[in-house]
Each structure stands twice: as structure tokens, then as C-alpha cells.
Amino acid sequence: MDKTVEMEMKLTIARKDLKKLLASELIMAKTIKGSLAKQELLTTYYDTESYKLTEAGMAYRIRRNGKKYEATIKTEQSSGGGLSARREFNIPLKKDAPLLSGFAELGLEADLEELLAGEELQKLFTVEVKREVRLLQVTPATVLEMAIDQGKISAGKQKEKIDEVELELKEGTKADLLDFTAQVAAKIPVFIEPRSKFARGLHLLGNGEEHELPKGRLKIDRGGMVQDELGKLLEYYGDRILKLQNRLLLDKTMLVQADKLLLPQFRHLQALLALIKPLLAEGEYDKMRKLLAEPAGTLNVLFRYKRLLQQWQLLQGTAGSSFLQRPQLAEKLTEEIENILVEVDKQLQQGVYSHCIFKLLAWTEQSLWQNSYYVEVEQLAGCRIEDWYNMLKELDIKGDKIDEAQAQSILRICEVIYYARRSLKIDRLSKTVWKDVKELYQRIQILVYDVYSSKCLLNCVKGNNSRALYRDGGLLLGWRLQALQSANAKALKAYSKLLEDLKK
Template sequence: MLASEEREKSMEKNVETELKLLFGKKELKALLELPLVTKKTIKGSHQSLKLVNAYYDTRDLILRQAGIAYRIRQTGKAFEQTVKMSKRAAGGLTSRGEYTVSAKGWHPAPDKFNGSGLPLDLEGLLGGAMLEKLFSVRVRREVRLLQVTKETVVEMAIDEGHVLAGKKKDTINEVELELKEGRLGDLLEFTAQIAQRIPFFTESRSKYVRGLNLLGKMDPAAQAWTSFEPEGKSSYAGAVKGQIYQYGTRILEEQNAFRESHIEEEADRIFLPSFRTILRNLFWVRTLFDRAHGLVMNLRTVTEPLEKLHTLKEFRATWRKLYKSAGPLAGSDKLTDLVEKDIARTADKIRGQVRDGVYTAVLFSVYAALEQGSWNAGDYLQLDQMLQLSAERTLEEIHHRLVEQSRKEAPAAAAGKKGKERRSKARRQDGGACEEEKLLARFLEQAAPLMGHLGDIAGRVKIEALTKDGRKKLARLAESLEGSMARARLLQYAAAQLGQVRDAVTACEAGLLCGWLLAASQAERRKQVKYFRKWAAEVRLPEKADNMPPRPVPEKA
């Protein structure tokens, strides 16, 4: 068994791992009636509790600055005091150190934590400063234990109550799923199964943070989302998981605000960059992580409407620009109205996915797979090494496709002088593009995503097969290909409109845009063929596969 699996099997002592979820009243009732919950509830574990909590710190928030929350809790007549350490959070999932000892009433006693395992000198940190009450939390809690698998027990706690800070209060209606024993992957899989049946949202703020917000003691900058770039020497599995958790968290937090606003048309701007980053990470590990392909297919259910919305908005902007100069020749602008209706329909579909919890279900399925899947060499392969490996395999795939293309070009190349004359004649008759160039252009259309991924990797690590000049040429080529893919999407949509519209004005406008896009695409493709030949002439393409013939020497531009 791998060391990571052993760590997962036995949870670290004094570490609290939990999820905070938000359900509507109707959805909460459905949750409690769900067979997934009722059949897994451990007999005799259900109980109702009244909890009163008070949080403490010094006047200048010494504990807060050290990443510590100090709480005293009353349950019935019993009192306990707890220290919670800095947390790691991802989309409602938190993991943090938690140390609890007995208390005498509402009187903080930091000295009681001596010998509790707390990895710091609490009294020394306070330096004699007095602890004062900040705010209180009162909740009615329903608790039940769930045997989600043979190895894993989860505590489900339903909290209803308030955070009280002076005259201010914040309502609490949340469900906590805490891992009591077993595997994190089981908790995430169980949560994903709930999400597939009942829509819910996540709450990344703790009750402590919500109380500080009421007091105005939380720095907004400290709560702002910041990107995190893992170290190149870190484990690739941990780095990829961290990136996916991080950007998944951003999506889950953004959707909480999105569902309460009316900014449907901005959905692509809000969500698409994070989804693309997750997909990019999965592409890098496609040959190392056994569930990568399945996760990509699952994510497509939410990214396809976002990509369509992005394309429609680009289409509208492109058409408006063209219409200013040439459109009036076709008559009144009817194409814009048609596109805006399609934008509204697509944006409404995205809102429905968010409302119905589709994003939540997909992301928790991804999280569960990250923990349950098999990572080849996950314990020792570093991030930089993984990127190098991904680059090599991408180059191999580009090489393989190039070889296949060369087989199509071989008859023309073997024709000698007659072949050259024929190609020269073809260039004159077809605007300078011979059959050989067409084939290479088609190859670049197919290989564009690969070139884009390779360019992205080259911007992060040094690829042995590429010279410094080769990396620059690759960046320029990848950027050009990205623009071509965007135009191809616009052209595809414009052609679809031509096949659907019935009035002559709209058809004329769509045809005008199609012609403009085609002309721009053809001009750009000739440049790309030139760029690619220059790049391929100096790149050291791998030749590892036994069935690959030697690569052809590219023709000079």
C-alpha cells in the first residue's frame, strides 16, 4: 500500500475535516428522506442538541493574527474549550487542527491546553494579554452518524440558529458533514451522490469568520480569492489536486453570488477561466491519472454551454464591427437580434444548471475521483518532471500526426520536377495554396489544441526538445492557432444561421460575415503553415514509437 493511502486510511489525530453545505427548506426535507441518508444512519445515533458558543480573543486580536480561533461551548450543563488552527479550505471542505479540553463555565483557561497536543505555547503567544468575548453563536443541532462505507463514518449535523455580535446577527442554516473516521474520498463520493439527487450550495465561511464579519474585523483583502502556483519540485499529484481544488472552490463560491444576481450573460467570464484551468490540468496528467478522461467528459456538460455563450458574444462583437463598415449594404441589422436571442437562451440554460446544482454535482464528482483514482508515480514524480513528460508525449503525438500527413504528401513529393511544376500551377490557380499546403493546414487545424497545450507547458518549464528561439516560435504559432479556432467557431455558427434563417436580409448578413471570416482564416492559415515549417525545422521531435518512420524534413518556406 502506498504511503498516501495509509495516511488516508487512518485520519491524522486532532484534525477536523468537514463540509459545510447550504440547502433550501424543501431540499433539506428531501435530504432527510433520501434513502442514501436513511439507510446509512447508524441506529441510535440521532440526537438533538442546543449549543451555545462564545468566541474569544485579545483586544488587538493576537489569536486571529496567528490563525487561531478560541471557543468555549456549552452543551446542556457541560462546558468545553476548543482551539482551532488555521484551516485549508476548498469549496466548502475544510481541514484544520482542533484541540479540546474541559472548561469551567465561561472562563477562558489557556493553561488547560498544556499537554493536550496543541503544537504551540498558547500562554506564551498571549504574553499575559487577557481574552475577551468577541461574539456568540446559538444553534439547535440535529446530529446523526452515517456509515457511508465499511471503513468510513460521517457525522451529519444540521444547524439552525444565529451568530450574535452586539445588536447585529447573521442567520445560520447549514448542514455539516464531518469525517469521523475513514477516507476523504468516501466523504466526497457520498457528497457527490447527494448533489446528483438534491441541489445544494457550499459555505466556505466558518461561524468564526461570519462573526468577525459582523464585527467589521475581517480584512476584505484577506478574504479575496488569490491564485496559487505550486512549486515545481512538489509532487505532481498534490500540485494538480491543489490546482483543481483551488479553481473548483472559486467556481463554487462565484455561483453563490451568481444565482442571486441577474448577470447571466457574464457567466462565461465568471466561470470559464476556472473550468479551463481544471481541464488543462487534467490534460497534463491524461496518461498518469486513470480517471482523467472520464472527468473531462463529465466537465464538458457544463463547459459546452459556457463555450457557446463565449462564442455567441464574440460573434456579436465581430458582426457589429463589420456591420459598421459594410453591413448597411445588406439593409437593416437583423442578425444582431437573432444572435442576442440565442445569447439569452444559452445564458438561461446556464442559470438553470447553476440553480439545479449541476456545477456542484460535477465538481464534487471530480473531487471524489481525485482522491479515489490511481496516480501513476504520484509519490515521487515532481510537477516539473510531469510537465516535461507531458510535453514529450504531446510532441510524440504531434510527430505521429505529422508523419501521417507526410504519407499523404509523399506522392506529390515523389513526382520530382513535374510535381514542382504541378504545385506551382496549383498555387497560381488557388491563390497560392497548393495541395501540400492544404494538407498541412488541415493538420494544423487538428493539432491546434495540442500546440496550445505545448505552448502553455513551454511557458512554465524548459522543454529539452525546444531551443529558446523554438519556444518563441511556438508561442507565436499557438497564439495564431487559438485565433483560428475562435474564428472557426464563429464561422460554424454563421453557417448554421444561413441554414436556418428564411428572410433574405438575415441570410445576406450571415453570408457577408461568413465570407469575411473565410477570407481572414485563409490568410491566417498561410501564415501558420509558414510558422509551423520554421518551428518544425529546428525542434527535436521525439521518435520513440517503434512504428513511426523517420519524420520528413519540412520544406523551407
């Protein structure tokens, strides 16, 4: 492990839950005897008036701990899944004043004098925290430092509260750090804090941006080894879920969009797992698929009810003004949607997404995918496209109808191809075939969700005493069945065209 690299997990935990965690066997049994300490830290961050260090991807700070002073330079970080890794260079100081010499000897490659070009360092903001720290022996090989910080960031008249927990890797492996974080998340709700104290301070000064999701998609090396490159993608989509979780918790008005925001991220993860399935040991794929099932399943039910409500509203618009006097089914569907949103919010509050993603990322680091370091991403993708093509052929659809079971199978295969292609930009799919996949995916969704899948609708009317509700449910069910022939014909046409073009 490179001693200049700081690798840490930054978390937020409610005080009542943190108290419960600290009293648990998970912490008590792993705390190294005599390691518990309390500190009062005052940290001042510096840069030039034109932010030369920040522009170069560096942060300069002086920290006072008791009567001791230490200058630190941190380089630009890489982060994902709540985990950050930065190079850190520390030198002791005799007094509270910035010093530029001594960092090169520690391995800092930048020439600070040349970089600053004569500009002086000046104070940006301060961070005051009371820190409780302990060392945890989480495995025989891995030691983590658990730091609980409470305090504030002060930038002029602007202030922001600090209340966070850091798990820093002192010795051992990233896999153990992730696995321990997953164990913590299984006991209490935990959430990531994706911003460093430096980034938060810059934002208070008006020189930083609020943390947003990364634009575009992660670019990977399709000629690279499978476990390296696909591991990056699993971390990337896991990180997006954790950040979206934070956003939804902060802004409850966005909760109604939970399926729209989160389902695509879970589908990307599910597609990547399906892609690597042949490389996994027996039972591994099913274990990870099951892990994703709870949060993804709830979001999928929300998606289905919202789609059903949209269909009913479309039928109302088609039928004319008489339907406006019959709100029972719309009200019932809206009620069901609200109930599901309560469940989604409950999962968010309980940290279900955090536990799921940390466990997935820990597994990604710990598991050994068979022959993964001998197989390139593009090679695997080509083989899997062939597998999925054969699965489509084996459905053996005859006549002019795709039955419900076949439609469900096509949907699963198309979904995997669609999201795997969006993640990897698989070269084995020509523009024509990719267009065919998207067309079939759209048509088969209509067939599955808007024609065949009536479980949500039946659940709405089942056990209800309202004749009007049964009447409207029957009307919507009849309208869906009336659309069967047309939807089936379009899906069958798209299916046949994709198979034909895949042969080429």
C-alpha cells in the same frame, strides 16, 4: 487519522431540497440507529483587543450545550473544494469563563500565556444555532457526522443568518467524504460555504474580509511526486469553480461573464487530465473528460456566440453607417446568447458544477495513477511536452494551408500546453518556446473561431423566414472566408516557428 484534526465539508442546501435529501435512501439507509439528536448551542468567540489569537491563526470559543461548557481552540485551516481541515483542541469547563491552561497537554504547540502577553480575552460575538445531528455509516470504514445548523451570528447590532449543513469526518477517509458529498450533489443542488462561522463573525465586526478567490496561482513542488502535487492543482481549480459558482448565483449581473470567469478554470482541469493521461487506467481519462464536458461545453458555446457577435459588430464598424440600419443578425445572436445564459443559470441553480467538481475530487483521492509516486512532476511534464511536440509534427501539414481538422487538432494541443504551462511553470519550455506557444495559440484560435467554425452562425439562420437575416448571415460568412488566407498564413507561420524552436 489524527484525532486533533477536524475535517469537514460545509454546504448550503435549500430547505425543500434538504427535506428531500433527509427522506432519501441515501441518508435513511446510512443513518446509524440511535444517533439522531437535537441540540441548542450557544457559542461565544473570544480574542484580545488587538486580536492576538486571530493574528496567530487561532480561534478561541466557549460553547454551551445544555448545562455543559467546553472551550475550543482551532488553528488556521487549510481548505479547498469546499473541504476544510483544522486542528481542534477541546477541554471541558466548569463555568462560562475563558481558560488558557490544558491545551498544551492536548498537543497545542503555542504558549497562550506568552502569546497574549498579559492582554485579557474579551467577547467578540456569539453564535446561536439549533442543530440536528446524526451519524452516517457511508462505507464500512467511514463514519460521517451530519449536522444541520439553523440560527444566527450576532456581533453587536450586526446579525447574519446561519443555514448550513456540515459533513464532518469522524472515522475513515477523506476520499469517502468527498465521494459521499458527490452522491449528495447528484441527488439535489448543493453549494459550498467557504467561510467558517468565525470568519463570518469577524466580517460582521468589520475585522474580516469578504471571501475572495485566492490571488495568483498555486505554487507546487515540481520536484515532488505527480499524484501529490497535481492532486493539489486539481483541487485548487475545482475550488475556484465552486467559489465562482457562488459568486454568479449571488450576482446575476455577472452571469454574462460566465465563460470568461469559468472556462479558464475548466481548461486548466482538462489540461491537467491530459498531462496525467499516460498514468491513468484504461477508460479513466475519458470518464473524467466526459464529466467536465457538460458544464464546460455550455460555456464554450456561449464563448463562441459572443465571439461571433463581436465579429459581426466589427464588420458593421468596418462597413460604415448603412449597416446600422440592419440589426437583425445582431438581435438574433444576442437572443441566442441570452438563451445560453439561461441554460448556464439553470446549471448553476441545479448544482451541476458542484456535482462535477465533487466527483472529480473524489476520483482524485480514490484513483491510483500508475507509477505516480515514482515520477516527479518535472519528469512527467518533460515527457508530455515531447509527446505533444510529436503530435504537432505528425499532423504533416503541407503546402500553404491548415485545413479545419488540422486547425482543431493544433488548437487542442496548444490549449493543453498553454494551460499546463501556466499551472506548472514547466522548465522544459524556454522563454522563446513559451512565446511561440502563446503566439500559435492566439493565431489558431482566430483561424478556428473566426474563420472555420460557422456552426453557430448557420444555426442562427437555419429555419428562419427572414431574408434579411439570411443576407446578413451570408455577408458575415463571406467576410470570414475572405479572412481565410491571411489567418491561415499567420497560423502556419506561427506553427512552423514553434516546431523549429522545439527541435532545439
